[in-house]
Amino acid sequence: MDEKTEIFVAEKLRLMKERCRIHKLSLTAQRRAILENLASRKDHPTADQIYGAIQGRVNGLSRTTVYRVLETFVQLGLASKICSPEAKSRFEADTKRHHHAVCNHCEAVVDIYSDSLDNIDIPVDGTCFDIHDFSVSFTGLCSNCRDTVKRVHISDKGEA
Amino acid sequence: MDEKTEIFVAEKLRLMKERCRIHKLSLTAQRRAILENLASRKDHPTADQIYGAIQGRVNGLSRTTVYRVLETFVQLGLASKICSPEAKSRFEADTKRHHHAVCNHCEAVVDIYSDSLDNIDIPVDGTCFDIHDFSVSFTGLCSNCRDTVKRVHISDKGEA
DNA sequence: GTTAATGCAAAGCATTTGCACACGT
DNA sequence: ACGTGTGCAAATGCTTTGCATTAAC
Numbered sequence: 053m054d055e056k057t058e059i060f061v062a063e064k065l066r067l068m069k070e071r072c073r074i075h076k077l078s079l080t081a082q083r084r085a086i087l088e089n090l091a092s093r094k095d096h097p098t099a100d101q102i103y104g105a106i107q108g109r110v111n112g113l114s115r116t117t118v119y120r121v122l123e124t125f126v127q128l129g130l131a132s133k134i135c136s137p138e139a140k141s142r143f144e145a146d147t148k149r150h151h152h153a154v155c156n157h158c159e160a161v162v163d164i165y166s167d168s169l170d171n172i173d174i175p176v177d178g179t180c181f182d183i184h185d186f187s188v189s190f191t192g193l194c195s196n197c198r199d200t201v202k203r204v205h206i207s208d209k210g211e212a
Numbered sequence: 213m214d215e216k217t218e219i220f221v222a223e224k225l226r227l228m229k230e231r232c233r234i235h236k237l238s239l240t241a242q243r244r245a246i247l248e249n250l251a252s253r254k255d256h257p258t259a260d261q262i263y264g265a266i267q268g269r270v271n272g273l274s275r276t277t278v279y280r281v282l283e284t285f286v287q288l289g290l291a292s293k294i295c296s297p298e299a300k301s302r303f304e305a306d307t308k309r310h311h312h313a314v315c316n317h318c319e320a321v322v323d324i325y326s327d328s329l330d331n332i333d334i335p336v337d338g339t340c341f342d343i344h345d346f347s348v349s350f351t352g353l354c355s356n357c358r359d360t361v362k363r364v365h366i367s368d369k370g371e372a
Numbered sequence: 373g374t375t376a377a378t379g380c381a382a383a384g385c386a387t388t389t390g391c392a393c394a395c396g397t
Numbered sequence: 398a399c400g401t402g403t404g405c406a407a408a409t410g411c412t413t414t415g416c417a418t419t420a421a422c
Contacts, residue, residue, distance in 0.1 A: 117404070126303075143285075143291050144291065152256075155341075175328060181313045183351070185351050190341065191345050193344070194340075237377090373422100378418080379417095385412085387408105390408100391404105397400090
């Protein structure tokens, strides 16, 4: 683990303490271990992969706890959840390029058509990825839910 | 079903016949019914929702077939698969805005950081969606797989 | 007639839930 | 002490698989 990662992990742990205090959540060994593992890796692990990585190190850690703790972290804005292609899928017949907006509350998906989104500049980055296609995913509240729901989660995107 | 949808469905069916002929796949009643249902709806149904919608209309249709046929459609470029928030999830500790590239072959996920992507113009469209955040998802081949794999699937994005 | 597709039932994973016990504050 | 978090085991839900049957070309 390089120095940069160590600093990142330390900062995450600090932030967790702060958020837990604010929301009156306990600082358990499991939460610490899970956050430490997640923050120190560069891949995008599933709950089960995190469980596999630390089950030896935390006495009697259960898979259930990993699932629950990760969900808590997402609520606290300490982690993000991204979806995986092997997952439960939705389908659509429209195969032209277009984009989606997903409601954080009711999980409705709406299509977005936009020339400007279709033509964004694709950055040629260092990963040597051979890009075939792309799409933009928006998250937020749909027109039905925006009036009903005050606040969906506690995250404060953009910092730390 | 309005006229525009009817035309879309008819065109999809035509395309299916063509693709099936090219790849020597059978034109079964199930495939027709599933494509017809998928193409005529504006939502983003799960396999199960499609099954529920047409199980009465096709004699003895099985859930398994719906799963298999949808997968075939994706391979043929007749449908797209999008991931759903209720699905198998991956997590990451980085909650700053960034983007992802997912390998079509090994399903690896790599992070992409780019100021230009972070600042794309968000179209103010007619859906009244209250957008909280967004990210861009790229699909293609990662640096490992690009050399190994010739062609991942048969889709030809951009037409039809 | 051959080859491919379907249906069924069972298996496989990922994830969630209920409840008793243990831990953090 | 109090309330919350955890572990366990069982349940749930989505998806896949094996194999015999049936249908398409």
